[in-house]
Amino acid sequence: VRLDTGSLFRVIISYAPEEETYYRLFFADSVLTDIYGKVNDTLDVKFKTRALSSYSTLNINLSNVRPAMVLQLLTEKEEVLEERLVAADGRQRYEFLNPGKYKLKMIDDRNMNGLWDTGDYLKKIQPERVYYFDQPIELRTNWEMEFNWKLAD
Numbered sequence: 001v002r003l004d005t006g007s008l009f010r011v012i013i014s015y016a017p018e019e020e021t022y023y024r025l026f027f028a029d030s031v032l033t034d035i036y037g038k039v040n041d042t043l044d045v046k047f048k049t050r051a052l053s054s055y056s057t058l059n060i061n062l063s064n065v066r067p068a069m070v071l072q073l074l075t076e077k078e079e080v081l082e083e084r085l086v087a088a089d090g091r092q093r094y095e096f097l098n099p100g101k102y103k104l105k106m107i108d109d110r111n112m113n114g115l116w117d118t119g120d121y122l123k124k125i126q127p128e129r130v131y132y133f134d135q136p137i138e139l140r141t142n143w144e145m146e147f148n149w150k151l152a153d
Contacts, residue, residue, distance in 0.1 A: 008035050017049045056139035058094040059146035060104065064153065065089050070107040070114060076136065078103060085114060099141045104133035106151060 004010035017023070024046050030039040062071075065086055073082045073094055081102075084092065107116045108129040119127040131151055139145060 019049055019051050022046070022048045053142045054099075055095070056097045056099055056141065057144040058097060058102070058137065058139060059144065060092045060094075061090075061146070061148045062086065062092060062151070063089045063148065064151040066108060066151075068109045068112040070109050070116070072105040072107070074103040074105055076101040076103065078105075085109075097139055099139050099143075102137045102139065104137065104149070106131040 002012050004012050027043040029042045032040040067087055069086045071084045071086045072080050117128050119125045
């Protein structure tokens with residue numbers, strides 16, 4: 001267990017999970033204290049890992065990427081699953097994805113704040129450009145899919 005140096009609100013628990021194994025994560029009452037001095041209630045989470053063959057992998061070869069862009073992996077309903085800052089052409093790999101339908105969205109982050117900005121009408125600043133991959137991505141169990149995505153100029 002170690003503190004995440006990039007966030008005051010996160011702890012990283014490192015372990016090598018085994019396939020199809022039951023696990024239990026247990027923290028007794030008042031064992032953890034946050035930065036504000038508040039303590040936790042009892043936390044007891046039970047879960048089971050799945051076989052590696054029940055997941056999918058997605059590889060995206062990006063081209064025409066500008067210096068500061070945000071790549072989002074979305075569900076079919078456009079909920080953000082993962083967000084990455086991308087600064088150059090290259091391959092992006094997503095592993096351990098559940099089978100299902102996904103979408104891809106790329107934000108041209110001109111002001112480099114890691115967010116999509118709506119612009120400012122009074123200052124005549126346009127919203128940051130957004131690109132969607134032109135087709136939904138359907139992943140199946142034990143699949144590895146790879147495709148190229150060239151962003152428009």
